[in-house]
Amino acid sequence: xxxxxxxxxxxxxxxxxxxxxxxxxxxxxxxxxxxxxxxxxxxxxxxxxxxxxxxxxxxxxxxxxxxxxxxxxxxxxxxxxxxxxxxxxxxxxxxxxxxxxxxxxxxxxxxxxxxxxxxxxxxxxxxxxxxxxxxxxxxxxxxxxxxxxxxxxxxxxxxxxxxxxxxxxxxxxxxxxxxxxxxxxxxxxxxxxxxxxxxxxxxxxxxxxxxxxxxxxxxxxxxxxxxxxxxxxxxxxxxxxxxxxxxxxxxxxxxxxxxxxxxxxxxxxxxxxxxxxxxxxxxxxxxxxxxxxxxxxxxxxxxxxxxxxxxxxxxxxxxxxxxxxxxxxxxxxxxxxxxxxxxxxxxxxxx
Amino acid sequence: xxxxxxxxxxxxxxxxxxxxxxxxxxxxxxxxxxxxxxxxxxxxxxxxxxxxxxxxxxxxxxxxxxxxxxxxxxxxxxxxxxxxxxxxxxxxxxxxxxxxxxxxxxxxxxxxxxxxxxxxxxxxxxxxxxxxxxxxxxxxxxxxxxxxxxxxxxxxxxxxxxxxxxxxxxxxxxxxxxxxxxxxxxxxxxxxxxxxxxxxxxxxxxxxxxxxxxxxxxxxxxxxxxxxxxxxxxxxxxxxxxxxxxxxxxxxxxxxxxxxxxxxxxxxxxxxxxxxxxxxxxxxxxxxxxxxxxxxxxxxxxxxxxxxxxxxxxxxxxxxxxxxxxxxxxxxxxxxxxxxxxxxxxxxxxxxxxxxxxxxxxxxxxxxxxxxxxxxxxxxxxxxxxxxxxxxxxxxxxxxxxxxxxxxxxxxxxxxxxxxxxxxxxxxxxxxxxxxxxxxxxxxxxxxxxxxxxxxxxxxxxxxxxxxxxxxxxxxxxxxxxxxxxxxxxxxxxxxxxxxxxxxxxxxxxxxxxxxx
Ligand SMILES: Nc1ncnc2c1ncn2[C@@H]1O[C@H](COP(=O)(O)OP(=O)(O)OP(=O)(O)O)[C@@H](O)[C@H]1O
Ligand SMILES: [Mg+2]
Numbered sequence: 102x103x104x105x106x107x108x109x110x111x112x113x114x115x116x117x118x119x120x121x122x123x124x125x126x127x128x129x130x131x132x133x134x135x136x137x138x139x140x141x142x143x144x145x146x147x148x149x150x151x152x153x154x155x156x157x158x159x160x161x162x163x164x165x166x167x168x169x170x171x172x173x174x175x176x177x178x179x180x181x182x183x184x185x186x187x188x189x190x191x192x193x194x195x196x197x198x199x200x201x202x203x204x205x206x207x208x209x210x211x212x213x214x215x216x217x218x219x220x221x222x223x224x225x226x227x228x229x230x231x232x233x234x235x236x237x238x239x240x241x242x243x244x245x246x247x248x249x250x251x252x253x254x255x256x257x258x259x260x261x262x263x264x265x266x267x268x269x270x271x272x273x274x275x276x277x278x279x280x281x282x283x284x285x286x287x288x289x290x291x292x293x294x295x296x297x298x299x300x301x302x303x304x305x306x307x308x309x310x311x312x313x314x315x316x317x318x319x320x321x322x323x324x325x326x327x328x329x330x331x332x333x334x335x336x337x338x339x340x341x342x343x344x345x346x347x348x349x350x351x352x353x354x355x356x357x358x359x360x361x362x363x364x365x366x367x368x369x370x371x372x373x374x375x376x377x378x379x380x381x382x383x384x385x386x387x388x389x390x391x392x393x394x395x396x397x398x399x400x401x402x403x404x405x406x407x408x409x410x411x412x413x414x415x416x417x418x419x420x421x422x423x424x425x426x427x428x429x430x431x432x433x434x435x436x437x438x439x440x441x442x443x444x445x446x447x448x449x450x451x452x
Numbered sequence: 453x454x455x456x457x458x459x460x461x462x463x464x465x466x467x468x469x470x471x472x473x474x475x476x477x478x479x480x481x482x483x484x485x486x487x488x489x490x491x492x493x494x495x496x497x498x499x500x501x502x503x504x505x506x507x508x509x510x511x512x513x514x515x516x517x518x519x520x521x522x523x524x525x526x527x528x529x530x531x532x533x534x535x536x537x538x539x540x541x542x543x544x545x546x547x548x549x550x551x552x553x554x555x556x557x558x559x560x561x562x563x564x565x566x567x568x569x570x571x572x573x574x575x576x577x578x579x580x581x582x583x584x585x586x587x588x589x590x591x592x593x594x595x596x597x598x599x600x601x602x603x604x605x606x607x608x609x610x611x612x613x614x615x616x617x618x619x620x621x622x623x624x625x626x627x628x629x630x631x632x633x634x635x636x637x638x639x640x641x642x643x644x645x646x647x648x649x650x651x652x653x654x655x656x657x658x659x660x661x662x663x664x665x666x667x668x669x670x671x672x673x674x675x676x677x678x679x680x681x682x683x684x685x686x687x688x689x690x691x692x693x694x695x696x697x698x699x700x701x702x703x704x705x706x707x708x709x710x711x712x713x714x715x716x717x718x719x720x721x722x723x724x725x726x727x728x729x730x731x732x733x734x735x736x737x738x739x740x741x742x743x744x745x746x747x748x749x750x751x752x753x754x755x756x757x758x759x760x761x762x763x764x765x766x767x768x769x770x771x772x773x774x775x776x777x778x779x780x781x782x783x784x785x786x787x788x789x790x791x792x793x794x795x796x797x798x799x800x801x802x803x804x805x806x807x808x809x810x811x812x813x814x815x816x817x818x819x820x821x822x823x824x825x826x827x828x829x830x831x832x833x834x835x836x837x838x839x840x841x842x843x844x845x846x847x848x849x850x851x852x853x854x855x856x857x858x859x860x861x862x863x864x865x866x867x868x869x870x871x872x873x874x875x876x877x878x879x880x881x882x883x884x885x886x887x888x889x890x891x892x893x894x895x896x897x898x899x900x901x902x903x904x905x906x907x908x909x910x911x912x913x914x915x916x917x918x919x920x921x922x923x924x925x926x927x928x929x930x931x932x933x934x935x936x937x938x939x940x941x942x943x944x945x946x947x948x949x950x951x952x953x954x955x956x957x958x959x960x961x962x963x964x965x966x967x968x969x
Contacts (some may be wrong), residue, residue, distance in 0.1 A: 177505035333809035
């Protein structure tokens with residue numbers, strides 16, 4: 102084979118790969134649309150018209166589009182909080198809990214240091230969010246490295262605890278005079294700057310930077326190489342001298358820190374206030390997206406985008422043609438179903 | 453042992469013009485192969501010659517790009533192992549696996565094509581006993597597989613094939629992991645099978661086995677047939693020449709017995725104790741020293757603490773008592789990374805499981821033991837050019853050509869072993885722990901690997917050589933210890949003892965063990 106032929110072969114393979122993944126995403130979208138179409142028909146709505154409405158209300162207008170971006174921002178970050186530990190073989194279901202703990206500490210910062218200027222208070226809240234999430238992930242991390250508890254179970258259980266802690270602080274100490282289930286609105290200096298005359302805030306750009314860092318880390322750095330080795334065969338990695346216990350703790354903490362940052366961004370940007378149960382499963386959504394996209398940064402971006410179109414579009418539909426929210430949940434559940442069926446099911450129908 | 457048949461017995465199965473290409477290699481190139489009933493047909497060739505690939509095609513594991521397979525002169529198509537089994541073709545792989553928690557009977561029952569949904573254990577047991585008595589494949593049907601030695605597990609693999617009515621048996625390097633006495637037992641079984649009309653295809657790198665038991669021999673070279681010979685018309689030299697197209701020179705330890713004993717040994721174990729969990733052996737009060745320029749051989753039947761010894765030195769296994777000193781410095785229970793940075797190389801008994809990351813390229817695998825050495829800008833980048841240069845140099849030294857850009861799991865069995873050897877030899881190790889160094893290597897690579905070991909010693913390294921191959925141990929070691937049941941059962945200088953005496957300590961104690969039960 103000449104060098105030229107080899108290059109041709111290589112490009113063919115890359116092209117094939119792109120085609121394959123495009124086919125996979127298209128297929129997934131198609132399956133979901135088809136199943137949901139049936140449900141819409143059953144509830145007496147015109148599916149074609151509904152899909153048109155979803156598209157025009159999200160991608161068709163500047164406002165709709167900006168809302169999609171706003172919705173996808175926390176998903177990008179929480180998905181990353183799952184994707185990173187996945188690379189060393191850890192299953193972090195704890196994004197939800199880590200997000201809550203990040204929000205909790207960030208809120209404490211916002212309420213305590215009200216007088217700081219914005220350039221100090223916002224970074225401080227981000228830092229507190231990072232610390233909150235990281236501490237919450239440290240617990241399962243250390244338990245895992247001591248060989249005591251599997252991280253999947255530990256992170257899952259901690260998800261049940263974190264919202265209660267937030268509720269305890271809000272109900273007990275921080276609630277506003279009017280409302281028992283939320284804090285007073287944060288001062289302006291505790292709010293993330295927004296852009297383009299929309300609700301898109303700084304955290305979107307932070308998310309993009311984090312995704313880029315993640316991509317570079319895994320592909321080019323020594324740490325990425327070592328992490329892929331640990332994920333690929335922990336026994337061999339250990340024999341080769343890699344400190345896998347250290348990695349378990351540190352990487353899980355970094356995952357938690359990222360989720361905690363998402364929590365801080367939610368209270369500081371999206372809400373400007375800490376609500377009890379504010380998250381609406383953002384952490385689980387991140388888990389879903391990370392798995393759907395095989396932990397790949399570009400995949401995370403695309404998948405978050407698609408899911409956000411569904412959610413924002415669904416919300417619009419609820420307002421305009423009165424589809425009950427439960428039905429939109431069915432749409433998400435369908436997506437989940439197709440995701441979980443991914444490897445074997447989709448292969449069978451796409452090949 | 454066997455009498456060669458010059459009878460032109462009928463051709464049972466034949467492969468015609470088999471061609472198979474993988475990305476970047478032509479593994480099989482228009483191969484013709486005839487297999488007769490009642491013969492043991494040996495398949496030889498250097499590492500990566502295409503032996504396993506050819507047999508996986510016959511077993512339906514891969515599909516050939518071109519060529520056909522004839523069964524008693526009728527063309528058949530084999531697209532899956534199920535098809536192959538329907539045509540009575542069975543194969544035991546290079547790395548076979550059974551379900552460790554199941555007993556022998558359950559493992560065999562799972563494989564039977566005619567197993568009823570509700571099956572009677574006693575029926576299966578009867579069938580197992582019938583076959584195992586006839587062929588001397590004695591196993592306890594109710595023994596748990598994880599408790600059995602690798603030799604016994606292999607008997608089960610063969611039993612599986614016999615019970616599922618295979619008439620053509622493909623064995624890919626069956627003796628690679630066997631202890632010497634198990635090898636003899638296997639060949640006795642194969643002898644009887646041949647008498648009964650089975651066709652046996654045997655892949656191996658051990659020429660003495662081939663010359664002792666096979667009827668005909670086919671040699672592959674670079675994916676092509678270099679020739680098919682009757683055993684009676686060949687010799688070891690002739691086979692080697694066909695495989696490598698050159699003559700090989702054996703290695704000899706030059707300064708036998710001359711040791712540069714320094715004051716502080718490279719490694720010193722004093723009273724090391726470990727607690728084996730599950731099937732692993734506990735080490736009891738282990739004392740040993742390895743000096744610069746010295747090869748310490750470790751003999752013993754596998755499963756008597758060899759793996760644990762290597763692991764405790766590396767730091768994979770915790771020692772509960774005793775001390776481990778490197779150059780006189782206490783390193784007991786320090787992390788593996790620290791031990792590695794002190795210049796310890798480790799060649800494990802199972803390179804796929806214990807040393808390689810299957811989904812990373814060979815080059816990336818190479819960098820893993822030394823990530824600190826190749827990282828630039830504090831780890832933000834890896835100097836891949838340096839990695840490639842380093843390992844290519846060692847590859848050339850050893851004469852181990854394999855691509856650095858494929859995945860380890862698509863390397864041939866021998867090339868995988870070569871990969872690990874290249875990696876561990878590259879940075880002038882101070883101490884080398886080599887378990888079954890030459891397992892799966894062809895004759896030439898075996899010599900190259902031994903040569904490299906001796907060279908490392910000349911450069912001042914100490915070596916712990918764990919092996920079951922007594923000839924290898926006697927040829928290379930300066931001192932020899934025998935492990936039995938986690939303890940050192942004897943220590944010798946090779947020139948002052950005999951293979952018989954050592955073998956007796958390895959297996960003689962085993963006889964005692966059986967008697968006690
Ligand atoms: N699945 C695969 N993908 C890509 N290349 C492969 C694959 N399997 C085998 N090869 C390549 O095909 C060639 C022949 O491999 P094969 O396993 O048949 O060798 P072998 O003769 O059995 O060698 P060994 O004695 O080392 O086991 C090698 O170069 C190997 O790297
Ligand atoms: Mg092979």
